[in-house]
Amino acid sequence: xxxxxxxxITEQTKSHTxxxxxxxxxxxxxxxxxxxxxxxxxxxxxxxxxxxxxxxxLKNYQTLFERLPFGRYFLxxxxxxxxxxxxxxxxxxxxxxxxxxxNFKFKNFFFFLLMSGFMIPFATLVIPMYLxxxxxxxxxxxxxxILPFCLSPFGMFLMKQFMEDIPNDYIEAARLDGASExxxxxxxxxxxxxxxxxxxxxxxxxxxxxQLWWPLMVTSxxxxxxxxxxxxxxxxxxxxxxxxxxxxxSVSVLPIIVLFAIAQKQIVKGLSVSSGLKM
Amino acid sequence: MQRGxxxxxxxxxxxxxxxxxxxxxxxxxxxxxxxxxxxxxxxxNPASSKFVGLKNYFDIFKDPRFITALRNTMxxxxxxxGLVVFIGVLLAKTLFAIKFGSRGYMFSIxxxxxxxxxxxGLFFTxxxxxxxxxxxxxxxxxxxSRQGFLNSPQQAIYCVIITEAWQALGFSTLIFLTGLNxxxxxxxxxxxxxxxxxxxTFWKIIFPLARRVFxxxxxxxxxxxxxxxxxxxxxxxxxxxTGGSSGGPGxxxxxxxxxxxxDGILRSQTGIASAIxxxxxxxxxxxxLLQLKILKPxxxx
Numbered sequence: 001x002x003x004x005x006x007x008x009i010t011e012q013t014k015s016h017t018x019x020x021x022x023x024x025x026x027x028x029x030x031x032x033x034x035x036x037x038x039x040x041x042x043x044x045x046x047x048x049x050x051x052x053x054x055x056x057x058l059k060n061y062q063t064l065f066e067r068l069p070f071g072r073y074f075l076x077x078x079x080x081x082x083x084x085x086x087x088x089x090x091x092x093x094x095x096x097x098x099x100x101x102x103n104f105k106f107k108n109f110f111f112f113l114l115m116s117g118f119m120i121p122f123a124t125l126v127i128p129m130y131l132x133x134x135x136x137x138x139x140x141x142x143x144x145x146i147l148p149f150c151l152s153p154f155g156m157f158l159m160k161q162f163m164e165d166i167p168n169d170y171i172e173a174a175r176l177d178g179a180s181e182x183x184x185x186x187x188x189x190x191x192x193x194x195x196x197x198x199x200x201x202x203x204x205x206x207x208x209x210x211q212l213w214w215p216l217m218v219t220s221x222x223x224x225x226x227x228x229x230x231x232x233x234x235x236x237x238x239x240x241x242x243x244x245x246x247x248x249x250s251v252s253v254l255p256i257i258v259l260f261a262i263a264q265k266q267i268v269k270g271l272s273v274s275s276g277l278k279m
Numbered sequence: 280m281q282r283g284x285x286x287x288x289x290x291x292x293x294x295x296x297x298x299x300x301x302x303x304x305x306x307x308x309x310x311x312x313x314x315x316x317x318x319x320x321x322x323x324n325p326a327s328s329k330f331v332g333l334k335n336y337f338d339i340f341k342d343p344r345f346i347t348a349l350r351n352t353m354x355x356x357x358x359x360x361g362l363v364v365f366i367g368v369l370l371a372k373t374l375f376a377i378k379f380g381s382r383g384y385m386f387s388i389x390x391x392x393x394x395x396x397x398x399x400g401l402f403f404t405x406x407x408x409x410x411x412x413x414x415x416x417x418x419x420x421x422x423x424s425r426q427g428f429l430n431s432p433q434q435a436i437y438c439v440i441i442t443e444a445w446q447a448l449g450f451s452t453l454i455f456l457t458g459l460n461x462x463x464x465x466x467x468x469x470x471x472x473x474x475x476x477x478x479x480t481f482w483k484i485i486f487p488l489a490r491r492v493f494x495x496x497x498x499x500x501x502x503x504x505x506x507x508x509x510x511x512x513x514x515x516x517x518x519x520x521t522g523g524s525s526g527g528p529g530x531x532x533x534x535x536x537x538x539x540x541x542d543g544i545l546r547s548q549t550g551i552a553s554a555i556x557x558x559x560x561x562x563x564x565x566x567x568l569l570q571l572k573i574l575k576p577x578x579x580x
Contacts, residue, residue, distance in 0.1 A: 015376045019384040022370055026449065027387035030394075033402045047411045094293045102290045110294060117305040119567040121506050123536040124556040127543040128311035129304060131322060148304045151297055181289040210395035212509045217544065228397040228509075235401055235516050242405050249398035256393050264386055267393070271450075272457045 030253065037061070037250040041243035060247040067244075070251060072223055073230035076142075080215075080226055081208040083146045088204045091151045093197055096159025097189050101171060111160075118153035122213065130217045140224045145215060149208060155200040158273070162196040163189060198266065199273035206271075209256070227252045312560075316553035328550075335554035345555065348533035351436045355443075355534060356504040362444040363500050364493070367451030372481060374452070375459045385456075389449035396446065396509035403442045404429060404514050429514060432531035439514050439532060443507065451496045458492030459485065491573055498570035505563055508536040535559050 032051060036044055037060055039053040064070055099111050129148055138144030166189065174184050190197065215229040225233060231248040238244055260267055316335055318328040339345040370388070374381045391399060406413045407428040415425050429435050462485065470480045486493070515525045515532045524541055526533040533541075535555055543552030 011376065012378065015373045016380075018370075018373045019377060019381070023384045023387040026391055026445070029399075029402055029406070030390065033398075036405075044405075045411050048416055049411060049413055091297065095297055098290045098293045104290045107290075110298070114297060114301055117301065119560075119564050120305065120309055121502075121536075121556075121559050121563045123506055123508070123539050124312050124560040125305065125308040127539065127549060127552055127556070128308035128315075130544070131311075132303065132307065147300075151300050175286065181285055206393055210397075210509075212395075212397055212512065213540070216512075228395045231395075231401065232397050232513050232516075235404075235513055239516060242408070245401045246405060249401045253394045253398045256395075257390065260386070260390060260393055264382070268385065268389065268453065272453060 030257065033246055034250050034254070037243075037247040039243070041241070044243050044246065060243050061251075064244055064247050064251070068230060068234065068248075069223060070227075070230065070248070073225050073227045074251075074255075076145075076224060077209060077227040079142055080145045081205050083142065084149045084208045085201050085205045087146070087150045088152045088155055089197055089201050092155030092159045092200050093190060093193070094185065095151075095156040096161075096163050096193075097185055099156070100160045100163035101166075101168070101189075114151070115153050115157060117151075118157075126213065126217065133218055139218045140221045141218075142224075144218045145224075145226070148214065149204075152200070152204060155204065158196055158200060159193060162193045166192050195269075196273055199270040202267055202270035206256075309560075312553045312556050315549050316557050318550050320550040320553070322547065322549050331550070335550045336558075339551060339554055342551075344530045344533055345538060347530055348535050348538045348555075351533060352505060352507065352535045354436060355440055355507045356501045358437075358440045359444050359447065359504040359507075360497055360500045362441075363447050363451045364497055366444075367448055367496065368455050368493070370448070370452045371455030371459060372485070374456055376477075385449075385453070388452055391446045392449040392453075394446075396443075397513050399446055400439075400442065400510045400513035403438075407438050407514075430528060432528045435515060435528060435532040436511075439507075439511050442514065443504075443510050446510075447500060447503070451500065454496055455489070455492060458489040462488050494573045495570065498566055498573065502563055502566050502570070505559060505566070506536050507534045508540070511537050512540075 035051065035053055038056050038058065039050070040055055040057050040059065043050060043054055095114070099107065133139055133144045133148075138147070170188055171184055174188060179187075210228055211226075212228050212232060215226045216232070219225055219229065222230075222233070231245070231252050234248050235245055315325075315328070317330060317332060318335075319331050320328045374384060374388075377384075409415055409425060409427055409430055412428070414428065418424075418426065427434060428438050466484050466488065467480070470484055475483070511532055511534050512525045515527050524545055526537050526541060536559065539552045539556050539559070542548045542555070
């Protein structure tokens with residue numbers, strides 16, 4: 001018995017050691033990046049590299065915010081990601097509800113049609129999408145950044161799956177009481193699927209907060225850049241200024257780190273829900 | 280059951296805007312890509328485009344840039360998927376065995392998956408920097424001479440792929456871990472009573488039961504790897520691509536998605552870009568069908 005216990009303790013120690021090493025490999029770059037943003041440019045390119053700043057300075061932040069409208073980039077990212085998240089929560093849940101609980105002509109055809117969007121990679125659509133957006137004059141415009149991502153086929157699929165589990169009796173009873181369809185949707189269906197909806201929201205927010213390709217195509221004015229694009233543009237112009245690049249990168253990951261620290265449980269749960277494996 | 284007017288029309292009120300959106304942002308662009316891939320296509324004046332049949336598809340195979348892009352994309356898919364699945368499953372297994380405190384580890388392991396590729400890519404270009412970057416400093420400590428990394432045409436794509444695998448590891452670990460949690464405890468207990476080693480438990484019990492999770496992770500990792508764009512774009516920017524574009528040194532780190540952007544937007548060769556885009560669609564379409572088949576609920580226990 002005692003040797004079994006001893007075995008278990010060694011097993012646990014081994015697992016913890018591996019977990020600690022991997023955790024360090026994953027998190028040290030972030031610590032280093034943020035610490036480096038407080039180093040003067042000369043220290044960043046020094047040999048050998050330092051981990052903790054020898055001289056602490058806020059100058060990089062000052063230069064960055066003076067030279068580039070980082071506050072504006074931040075606001076743009078909030079507007080675009082927030083807009084996409086709210087709209088796709090609506091569209092995913094409404095379509096999910098319609099496909100889960102209604103019968104109408106060609107229902108399956110329409111469902112598979114909308115789902116087929118999921119099979120087509122963004123790279124296949126991006127050039128014509130850009131040409132269309134340019135033609136209707138939506139480049140350098142929030143609508144142009146938001147519209148192509150208003151409907152997430154995967155979100156719709158996920159919401160449908162969860163809504164199918166809601167008993168029809170609930171809906172029929174409400175209808176007999178004279179409830180409108182919107183009332184049923186907002187007061188019965190949504191509250192019962194809030195976990196899945198949260199997953200859809202988190203997934204869409206992170207995806208769009210970090211996206212580069214589409215904002216790169218449809219914005220040419222610096223004032224319309226999102227945060228990742230602002231940082232990438234910085235790299236395009238000042239490829240060798242590692243002090244500014246690292247500070248820009250830090251500014252763009254800090255909100256995510258804070259958000260994750262506050263809401264780790266919800267984010268992890270939301271993302272495992274939205275992985276689609278109903279586990 | 281009598282249904283009100285509103286109830287009968289509700290689905291259409293929801294569906295019609297969705298269909299309009301679908302036509303504008305999926306059907307039309309998709310059709311445009313297919314059609315223009317058979318033409319010498321002029322964006323400014325599509326009417327004057329010249330039909331060339333499959334010429335674009337044959338021509339790209341004579342283009343060394345595309346051969347490199349194709350090779351790199353395959354390499355990307357194989358290496359990233361291999362690393363992420365292999366390390367992810369071992370890590371998930373390790374975390375699963377931990378009785379207390381595994382959530383704390385999950386924070387740091389999962390963090391890179393949430394952060395933007397742009398930020399991560401730029402910080403890694405600093406680490407890969409040949410003169411003062413960390414990696415060369417570490418290599419010199421163990422007596423290996425200085426490497427070019429992102430400045431080397433042979434190494435650049437590998438540097439990008441390794442960064443991407445590092446970034447994606449947390450997500451696969453999380454999904455594997457969720458998968459392991461769904462296996463009923465009786466299976467583990469039975470294995471323990473029979474005195475099975477952890478290796479045997481893994482291959483004979485966990486692997487078959489979590490097969491769906493394995494296939495799922497493999498499929499989605501490969502799907503994203505075939506579309507590799509963001510990280511390549513930022514990490515090879517300062518690598519010396521021509522005219523401020525990415526994919527350098529030279530065109531050694533081209534991927535298919537990057538070539539779609541470079542040819543379609545920067546070089547205005549829409550027909551060529553479309554042909555590459557359609558090839559990507561075929562590859563990813565097959566993988567997605569596979570993934571949807573895996574996702575279809577089926578009882579396994």
